[in-house]
Amino acid sequence: MLQNNPELRGKIEQLWNKFWSGGISNPLTAIEQITYLLFMKRLDEFDLKRQADAEFTGEPYRSKFVGSWIPPEYRARREETDSDADWARKLEDEKRYAIDRRRLRWSEFKRMQAEEMLQHVQSRVFPFLKDLNGAESNFTHHMKNAVFIIPKPMLLVEAVKTIDEIFEVMERDSRINGQAFQDIQGDVYEMLLSEIATAGKNGQFRTPRHIIKLMADLVQPQLGHKIADPACGSGGFLLGAYQYIVTQLAIRAGSKNLVPDEDGFVRTSVAASLTASAQKTLQESLYGYDIDATMVRLGLMNLMMHGIDEPHVDYQDTLSKGYTEEAAYDIVMANPPFTGSIDKGDINENLQLATTKTELLFVENIYRLLKKGGTACVIVPQGVLFGSGSAFKSLRQLLVERCDLKAVITLPSGVFKPYAGVSTAILLFTKVYGAKDKVDRPATEHVWFYEMQADGYSLDDKRSKQEGYGDLQDIVAKYHARHAATDTERTAQYFMVPRSEIGAEGYDLSLSRYKEDVFEEMQYDAPGVILDRLIRAEVGDVDEIELAKVQSGIVRELLELRGMIG
Structure with missing residues (x-):
């Protein structure tokens, strides 16, 4: 993690300061512009690596920087009225605007003089980036309104130089510490995203990567599962599911060099060992939606930087009438916005809860999105566990009776610092009955409760790495070994509670309702x-x-x- 790498932290802060002093002071605008540059750099590096891999394995690969590229506005289009001579003239005109793709590489344009570089990146490289996957692609569609607004030649030169230095440090770290380069890149991107001052607005704040890894280990997504995040932000959960699946496939293929990371999780982002068929299946498995167009672009680029060529990330309000998907996904992993509310007239009529609170509607919507037998792992504010309003109780009853509510894991309030000190919990449930099915017998037998006390990081604003893994690995081990007959000790950190007791308590899911306190007898002098x-x-x-x-x-x-x- 970057906490242990002051050099990398320093370089990233340097990059922020350059943008600030260069006139781009809005953090969200700065992160978007930095992401475009990171994407250009990564595209070049990734393309060179794919070429080298293809040469080594003998597999065919066509570089994105071979041949010429014609900007969309200059591409010849044959009209019905065009004669052969007209068409030939159009093709000749098109050739005049053709750009050698090799000149669009980061490694080529970074050697240009300042004025020339800015003009080249603005007028050629950035339009090429927007058109990268062809006119029909999702990426091109969402990049349509993206603008490159670095205003000063020297700011671009300095940013390019600093990004090169950041990549050098990442590569050195990867060699020395054996950490996958893409994981270090993920850390860098996380730190950049953490600078967004608007994080926390409308209850939106990023989920720490080690919590995402924990949730992936609990759900254990498999190749072929259709996986969604209905409030995906920069795509952290989709990436977490992707990395979990890739890691499991690498282990099954006999990878021996995988070691636990600083949080105790074994992960690799390297999908090169996957067959073309597995890679295609995986590409088609991940779906994300968000109502912020900037976050959709960031999410698309984040996933593409990790080797997912054509991510399914879309601009969509998944609570609205316009979103009609239902019973479509095997896995849903999410940290939906808290403390917001939606206009009553906009709410999808398939949602039955009588509320405008987004933290309740999102959980009901996630239930609706799951196929029967599909599993969700969702972060909610702890108020959802015990709120006394009728919508709160109805939601909890739905989770207990129409789903197999497997686990409630409470998190310490510092997990989302510095954005928020809100107390949260992870809900893990499998859909058994559809919304219109008759419930013959409630689906939940027992609920497993775990009180996380530490996540391996300090619970203050600094969130410094602590010794060990906190409770992360214990939660994974104890959850997968849970048993109603043995997890009965109510004074312990984890235990199981039968559905009948939860029903008798008005479907209260707060751990404190069922936990028994231990009173130690103290001896005092007379x-x-x-x-x-x-x-x-x-x-x-x-x-x-x-x-x-x-x-x-x-x-x-x-x-x-x-x-x-x-």
């Missing part, structure tokens, strides 16, 4: 002994005759008190 100790502390070793001569002050009062208790 009052007389304590008073003697206090008197000696005041006057030292003095005999009783001398003490009797004391006429006033605290010693006199202590002596009188001792006399009263005799």
Whole structure:
């Protein structure tokens, strides 16, 4: 993690400061512009690596920087009225605007003079980036309104130089520490995203990567599962599911060099060992939606930088009438916005809860999105577990009766610092009955509760890495080994509660409702002994005759008190 790499942190802060002093002071605008540059750099590096891999394995690969590229506005289009001569003239005109793709590489344009570089990146490289996956692609569609607004040639030169230095440090770290380059890149991107001052607005704040890894280990997504995040932000959960699946496939293929990361999770982003068929299946498995167009672009680029060529990330309000998907996904992983509310007239009529609170509607919507037998792992504010309103109770009843509510894991309130100190919990449930199905027998038998006390990081604003893994690995191990017959000790950190008891408590899912406190018996000295100790502390070793001569002050009062208790 970057906490342990001051050099990398310093370089990233340097990059922020350059943008700030260069006139781009809005953090969200700065992160978007930096992401475009990171994407250009990564595209070049990734393309060179794919070429080298293809040469080594003998597989075909066509570089994105081979041949010529014609900007969309200059591409010849043959009309019905065009003669052959007209068409030939159009093709000749098109050739005039053709750009050698090799000149669009980061490694080529970074050597240009400042003025030329800015003009080249603005007018050629950035339009090429927007058109990268062809006119019909999702990426091109969402990049349509993206603008490159670095205003000064020297800011671009300095940013390019600093990004090159950041990549050098990342590559050195990867060699020395054996951490996958893409994971280090993920850390860098996380730190950049953490600078967005608007994080926390409308209850939106990023989920720490180690919490995403925890949730992936709990759900265990498999190749072929259709996976969604209905409020995906920069795509962290989709990436977490992707990395989990890739890691499991690498382990099954015999990878021996995988070691636990600083949080105790074994992960690799390297999908090169996947067959073309597995890679295609995985590409088609991940779906994300967000209502912020900037976050959709960031999410698309984040996933593409990790080797997912054509991510399904779309601009969509998944609570609205316009979103009609239902019973479509095997896995949903999400940290939907808290503390917001939606206009009543916009709410999808398939959502039955009588509320405008987004933290409740999102959980109901996630239930709706799951196929029968599909599993969700969702972060909610702890108020959802015990809120007394009818919508709160209805949602909890739905989770207990129409789903198999497997686990409620409470998180310490510092997990989302510095954005928020809100107390949260992870809900893990499998859909058993559809919304219109008759419930013959409630689906949940027992709910497993775990009280996370530490996540391996300090719970203050700094979130510094601590020794060990906190409770992360214990949660994974204990959850997968849970058993109603043995997890009965209510004074422990984890235990199981039968559905009947939860129903009797009005479907309250707060851990404190069922946990029993342990009262330790304390042994205290007799009052007389304590008073003697206090008197000696005041006057030292003095005999009783001398003490009797004391006429006033605290010693006199202590002596009188001792006399009263005799």
